[in-house]
Amino acid sequence: MRLTDYFLPVLKETPAEATIASHQFMLRAGMVKQDSAGIYIWLPMGLKVLRKIENIVREEQDKAGAIEMLMPTIQSAAHWKETGRYDAYGPEMLRIKDRGDRELLYGPTNEDMITDMFRGYVKSYKDLPKCLYHIQWKFRDERRPRFGVMRGREFLMKDAYSFDIDKDAAVKSYNRQFVAYLNTYARLGLKAVPMRADTGPIGGDLSHEFLILADTGESEVFCHKDLVDMAAPGVVSDDDLQAVVDSRTSLYAATDEMHDADAFAKVPADKQLSARGIEVGHIFYFGTKYSEPMKAAVQTPDGKTANIHMGSYGVGVSRLVGGIIEASHDKDGIIWPKAVTPFDVGIINLKVGDDAADAACEDLYAKLKAAGLDPLYDDRDDRGGQKFARMDLIGLPYQIVVGPRGLKDGVFEVKDRATGEKQSLTPAATLDFITAQFS
Ligand code: ATP
Numbered sequence: 001m002r003l004t005d006y007f008l009p010v011l012k013e014t015p016a017e018a019t020i021a022s023h024q025f026m027l028r029a030g031m032v033k034q035d036s037a038g039i040y041i042w043l044p045m046g047l048k049v050l051r052k053i054e055n056i057v058r059e060e061q062d063k064a065g066a067i068e069m070l071m072p073t074i075q076s077a078a079h080w081k082e083t084g085r086y087d088a089y090g091p092e093m094l095r096i097k098d099r100g101d102r103e104l105l106y107g108p109t110n111e112d113m114i115t116d117m118f119r120g121y122v123k124s125y126k127d128l129p130k131c132l133y134h135i136q137w138k139f140r141d142e143r144r145p146r147f148g149v150m151r152g153r154e155f156l157m158k159d160a161y162s163f164d165i166d167k168d169a170a171v172k173s174y175n176r177q178f179v180a181y182l183n184t185y186a187r188l189g190l191k192a193v194p195m196r197a198d199t200g201p202i203g204g205d206l207s208h209e210f211l212i213l214a215d216t217g218e219s220e221v222f223c224h225k226d227l228v229d230m231a232a233p234g235v236v237s238d239d240d241l242q243a244v245v246d247s248r249t250s251l252y253a254a255t256d257e258m259h260d261a262d263a264f265a266k267v268p269a270d271k272q273l274s275a276r277g278i279e280v281g282h283i284f285y286f287g288t289k290y291s292e293p294m295k296a297a298v299q300t301p302d303g304k305t306a307n308i309h310m311g312s313y314g315v316g317v318s319r320l321v322g323g324i325i326e327a328s329h330d331k332d333g334i335i336w337p338k339a340v341t342p343f344d345v346g347i348i349n350l351k352v353g354d355d356a357a358d359a360a361c362e363d364l365y366a367k368l369k370a371a372g373l374d375p376l377y378d379d380r381d382d383r384g385g386q387k388f389a390r391m392d393l394i395g396l397p398y399q400i401v402v403g404p405r406g407l408k409d410g411v412f413e414v415k416d417r418a419t420g421e422k423q424s425l426t427p428a429a430t431l432d433f434i435t436a437q438f439s
């Protein structure tokens with residue numbers, strides 16, 4: 001993409017309403033614009049990152065055997081009345097009436113709707129287990145929307161729902177999602193720690209939240225230090241699922257709501273970590289909490305009927321955009337992990353209009369694209385300082401600076417955004433180096 005063709009409304013000043021780095025940088029880098037409290041327009045570069053995160057989440061769900069579908073954002077209140085949640089949910093739910101005075105709502109989550117859908121089709125144990133998911137916008141009329149997309153009112157969530165014949169099978173489904181979450185966050189370049197969690201309005205008795213540690217996090221967390229740097233498990237066979245989950249859950253980790261000071265005191269002193277965290281995912285096993293009132297039951301092998309055991313599994317896809325920036329930035333701007341960067345590499349032309357500089361940039365741009373990469377070419381006629389600042393702000397992992405001085409020696413300057421390291425490379429070596437970083 002050429003910057004002159006793109007829509008990248010970068011701001012020079014930090015908007016006063018933004019108090020944390022991710023919010024400031026997302027506004028300044030032209031990723032999002034607030035339309036009303038907690039409701040955002042996703043500008044082109046913000047949307048690119050959102051889609052990349054969404055795709056990684058999707059791939060890991062598919063690998064875990066979950067099946068994608070799409071439920072609507074607007075739901076009938078009837079499902080929620082059946083489970084008793086319509087009254088229980090409170091003012092966070094946006095309630096709507098249509099022209100016929102029928103009660104609708106903008107979905108804050110989908111347990112009720114999917115249980116209603118599922119019970120209509122599935123009547124036999126032979127059709128279990130199943131795990132279905134969608135990636136869809138939610139609305140929660142949060143009391144205090146803040147920190148940009150981190151606590152929005154409209155936000156994008158991946159939510160999966162598992163259906164099993166009994167508790168043992170349901171725990172297996174839960175464990176499969178648990179492992180999928182570890183792999184998902186690792187691919188996003190994040191260190192997310194699973195913590196024992198309260199089940200809140202979803203209900204149930206087995207639940208973990210996944211938190212990334214950040215000073216600006218809204219949750220207070222206590223955990224064993226070793227959990228933070230554990231490697232992602234990768235592919236795990238069904239037989240090994242429980243062991244992988246146990247390797248995490250045997251170490252102390254809890255949010256303040258579930259914190260047990262006596263248990264935490266038993267963690268060796270040099271391994272005790274108390275910090276702040278951002279909740280980027282939450283998984284629940286809640287048994288028959290919804291299937292019972294909704295009579296979602298199947299025939300068992302011995303001819304009886306049994307209520308389906310269910311779990312639900314949320315990832316805050318849009319919150320992750322902010323979360324990744326909180327985990328990866330410096331004073332100058334964002335530092336994107338390669339997996340989610342909006343463009344792979346930036347080309348800075350320091351002398352737009354100069355034949356040699358223009359030709360070198362055009363050639364490099366074409367070759368990077370031919371190599372399957374996604375470069376952003378800053379071909380705007382701005383001052384060098386402005387270009388460097390803008391490129392640092394938007395945080396692409398690599399920058400290639402093309403200017404008359406280097407061209408005299410036949411070299412470009414290649415900068416690593418994360419380390420700040422610079423090297424002078426010939427055009428051919430530049431191409432080799434950049435492509436190698438993404439292979
Ligand atoms: P929180 O405690 O942060 O309010 P929650 O426990 O109400 O979140 P869940 O119902 O567990 O949220 O939703 C699943 C995931 O959706 C959360 O882990 C979080 O990452 C994301 N999420 C929840 N509320 C919001 C919001 N207002 N804005 C952005 N993401 C959100």
Ligand code: MG
Nearest residue numbers: 209279281282
């Ligand atoms: Mg939660």
